[in-house]
Amino acid sequence: MIAGSGLYALHRRFYINNIFKLEEVSTHVYLIWSLVLSVTGFPNLVEILSELKLHYTGLGKVALTAAMIIDTYNWILFTLLIPFSTYSSNAIYSVLSTIMFVIVCIVLVRPIITKFLEKKTEENELDEYQLLFVVMGLLLCSYVTDIIGTHGIVGAFVYGLILPRGRFADSVMAVSDDFGTGFLASIYFSGTGMRFMISSVFSHANWKLTFLVVILLCVTKILGTLFVTSLFGRPAKDGFAIGLLLNTKGALALILLSIAWDKMIFFAPTYAVLISAVLLMTMVVSPIINLIFKPRKRFQQTKLRTIERLRIDAELRMLACVHTNQHATSMINIIELFSATRLSPVYVFGLYLVEITNRATALVVAHMDKPTSQLGGQTAFTQSQVELENITFTFEGFGNRAGHDAFRVETTSLVSAYESIHEDIFNSARERGASLILLPFHKHLSNGNLLETTNSVYKDINKSVMQNAPCSVGIFVDRNLGSFSKTKLRILMVFVGGPNDREALAIAWKMARHRNVELSMIRIRLFDEPVEIESTHFEEARGILSYVMDEEKQRELDEGYISKFRYTAVNNEDSISYSEVDVHTSEDVPRVLKELDQNGCDLYIVGRGYYRNSKIFSNLLEWCECVELGVIGDILASNIFGSSSSVLVVQQYGFGGMEFGKKNSAKLIVKTE
Known part of the structure; x- marks a missing residue:
């Protein structure tokens, strides 16, 4: 002035x-x-x-x-x-x-x-x-x-x-x-x-x-x-x-x-x-x-924010996105499985996603720690404010129940248009240095033990987040996993290959460090041929060669990580087991999963997978209802499969970007001479 x-x-x-x-x-x-x-x-x-x-x-x-x-x-x-x-x-x-x-x-x-x-x-x-x-x-x-x-x-x-x-x-x-x-x-x-x-x-x-x-x-x-x-x-x-x-x-x-x-x-x-x-x-x-x-261009890969590359003594920071208090309760049940100690603490950021109401006030409320009463002291919250208070109470209750500073919890709301809310999630994850974003599945468990759609918009949000997330992403399909009060909680990790499966194994391995968790890792070995695509164009041929070389590199990484897991975990822990199963045709995959499900488990952890080098998964991808879950995740989450176990589907940072609207682009692979 x-x-x-x-x-x-x-x-x-x-x-x-x-x-x-x-x-x-x-x-x-x-x-x-x-x-x-x-x-x-x-x-x-x-x-x-x-x-x-x-x-x-x-x-x-x-x-x-x-x-x-x-x-x-x-x-x-x-x-x-x-x-x-x-x-x-x-x-x-x-x-x-x-x-x-x-x-x-x-x-x-x-x-x-x-x-x-x-x-x-x-x-x-x-x-x-x-x-x-x-x-x-x-x-x-x-x-x-x-x-x-x-x-x-x-x-x-x-x-x-x-x-x-x-x-x-x-x-x-x-x-x-x-x-x-x-x-x-x-x-x-x-x-x-x-x-x-x-x-x-x-x-x-x-x-x-x-x-x-x-x-x-x-x-x-x-x-x-x-x-x-x-x-x-x-x-x-x-x-x-x-x-x-x-x-x-x-x-x-x-x-x-x-x-x-x-x-x-x-x-x-x-x-x-x-x-x-x-x-x-x-x-x-x-x-x-x-x-x-350049806020819209700063999510390019600068360093890998993954669980696989996280040091054992490093703090795990994760973003738990929820739409309702029921989602918050489900997220706490899965977060509680992560083995948190003072040497390797877990920092949880509960993010309540609210659709914008075209008012500046809604965005101001998003930055309030807790809803406040009006002048005169009488409380009159909007529905979003009441939900935020309940979610905050749920997350804070989990932090207090943990009883030590290994688990730290922070809750806030995020108000944005649903069409672009994934960018705000990216901002929040980047600002907080998160290594994992947890998303709720767009379906909930009904009284008939079937998954029913809660809101189809949630599915679009999950897809958008998975395409360009600045860290690894997990979608949690909750079938009443329940709180961590069981004597032993059984986790089954299904491994096929690729970066997403290695990230899923890293998460399962971290959970298995808890004394009340039993982990079984099942490796599916594929015995089929890759899909053949003829290409005469030079640029396409060069892209084909580059992809095949990358496939060889991924196989080497898979073998190295599994060897490390077997040597370090399986040989030293009675609660961790490892086995392999062979798959030759597309019909074998549901059969193998059905046999595994009959043995019983509380939680499946699987990678979303691309599986473009396999006819088996290319054929199964045509029948996927929820492409964001991948082939195995979609089978385990389907009502037809009839499982009563919860599912955590994992995508590793740096290997997302799937064009969900084009299923064919997600299944192509070539065979070179």
């Missing part, structure tokens, strides 16, 4: 135009000018962070918190200083009247209106006609604050604060959001564009210096943020990015400019200079942040 006053003085000094005149110098001009520069558009910033998938990163959280604080002070300054900018003689009375209005609304009006509206909402008696009276209350409060000398938006803002949250707020937003933001706001702010005379900025001799002022207006907040972040030892790149994000302007800045125009505080040149600066500040944020951080 201080720098802004100096820049206004420069603007007056540089501007020379005989057609467009400048306003008279007054404290009102300096005040409005400085207020416009200090404003940060919090809802707009939330949208930018959401679009760039940065609001769950450390940078995004700092920017979000700072913007929330700035926006609060902006509203306070707006309420207190606008009367002094417009009604100097009676400004003190306007301010005192506004304070009294706020107190009356919160202390007297709010309890009455909240009790009435919540009762109507709970009894489903609130219809669109009654919501009309809610809108009339909005107009009444706006009219009152406008009469007493403050802007009408202050009354609307206070009215919004005193209304109850939860189902009522969702009902109001569903009815009014499209009309309010899509129609009324467009009409109001179209006046801003109609008053914007760009010729007044560039039609004088010193227009270059005026343009320099516009640039400097964009720089002041960045410089201030760089100074503050440097005091806290943050990198200059982060300070620049935070300052750039806090430059985002929104509705409040345009309302201030409209007030200045209507009250003839600003004339056309000053109005045009500030509008140019506001537009420039907001327009450049997304491209520059995207250029600096």
